[in-house]
Amino acid sequence: MDNSRWQALYDRPTDRIIGRLKAGTDLFTGMKEVCNHFGVKGGQFQCMGSLKQATYVQVQRGEKQGTIVYSPKRQTTSPVELISGLGFIGIDMETNDLDIHFHGSFVDCDQHFTGGHFLEGENEIAITVEFILYPLREAIPKRRKDQQFGVLIFHFDEQGEDK
Numbered sequence: 806m807d808n809s810r811w812q813a814l815y816d817r818p819t820d821r822i823i824g825r826l827k828a829g830t831d832l833f834t835g836m837k838e839v840c841n842h843f844g845v846k847g848g849q850f851q852c853m854g855s856l857k858q859a860t861y862v863q864v865q866r867g868e869k870q871g872t873i874v875y876s877p878k879r880q881t882t883s884p885v886e887l888i889s890g891l892g893f894i895g896i897d898m899e900t901n902d903l904d905i906h907f908h909g910s911f912v913d914c915d916q917h918f919t920g921g922h923f924l925e926g927e928n929e930i931a932i933t934v935e936f937i938l939y940p941l942r943e944a945i946p947k948r949r950k951d952q953q954f955g956v957l958i959f960h961f962d963e964q965g966e967d968k
Contacts (some may be wrong), residue, residue, distance in 0.1 A: 806842055811835050813938075815843060820823070822938040825854070832856070832928040837903045839938065840894055847945035852890040859885045859911050860927035861920070866932030876959075878924060883914035884931045890923075894938075895946030895959050906946045906959060 806813055813824025822843055826835035836850060862875040890909035897904040910920030946959040 807818065811839055811929075813839050813843070820940060820942075822940065823968075824936060824938075826852075826930050826934040826936070828930050828932055830930045831926055832904060832923065832934060833905050833907070833925040835930070835934075836892065836894070836905060836936070836938075839936075840903055843938075843940070845894065845938065845940040846896060847941040848894045848939050849941075850892050850894065850936050850938040852887065852892075852909075852934050852936035855931040856885050856887055856888050856911070856934070857929045858883070858927075859887075859909070860924045861922055862924065863919075863921040875922065879921070880910075880927070881913045885911040885913045887911045888918075890934075893946055893959055895948050897957075898947050898949040904959075906948070926941045 806825045809827065810830040811824060811826045813822050815822050822839065822845070826832065826841060840846070852861045860878060860880045862878060864873050865876050867874045888910045890907060892905050892907035893903055896902070905925065907923045908920065909923055910918070912918045944961070946961055948957050950956065951958045
């Protein structure tokens with residue numbers, strides 16, 4: 806499949822999808838479109854490429870000793886090379902829509918190397934992001950609020966259990 810936002814092929818022998826997201830496409834939106842096209846409701850993907858900017862949060866120490874919190878939203882002031890990215894795909898239990906949890910490491914135009922937890926809708930492709938998607942066919946991760954930490958995380962329950 807090739808369209809204005811992405812190009813991808815299904816490799817039947819390995820049950821993998823390989824492709825690229827094109828310039829101007831948001832990283833999360835593009836991956837969700839690929840998943841919808843190929844009927845993927847859960848899986849994992851790896852990627853690398855270039856972004857117009859990276860928008861992310863990072864873990865930091867909480868005020869109470871032994872706790873962690875996320876930083877305020879951060880955004881680079883230049884394009885970045887996404888050196889390595891890894892994401893999980895599953896279902897948001899509140900909306901029943903596809904959801905992505907993605908972490909990546911990158912270097913900006915000033916050679917600053919960092920990374921973090923990327924934010925949906927705010928990471929536009931500069932030139933290309935190449936990916937390989939490993940679909941899950943039965944064990945679908947389900948994202949919901951964690952009772953202990955109060956944040957949305959993927960849970961891995963038996964098929965059909967929606968705790």
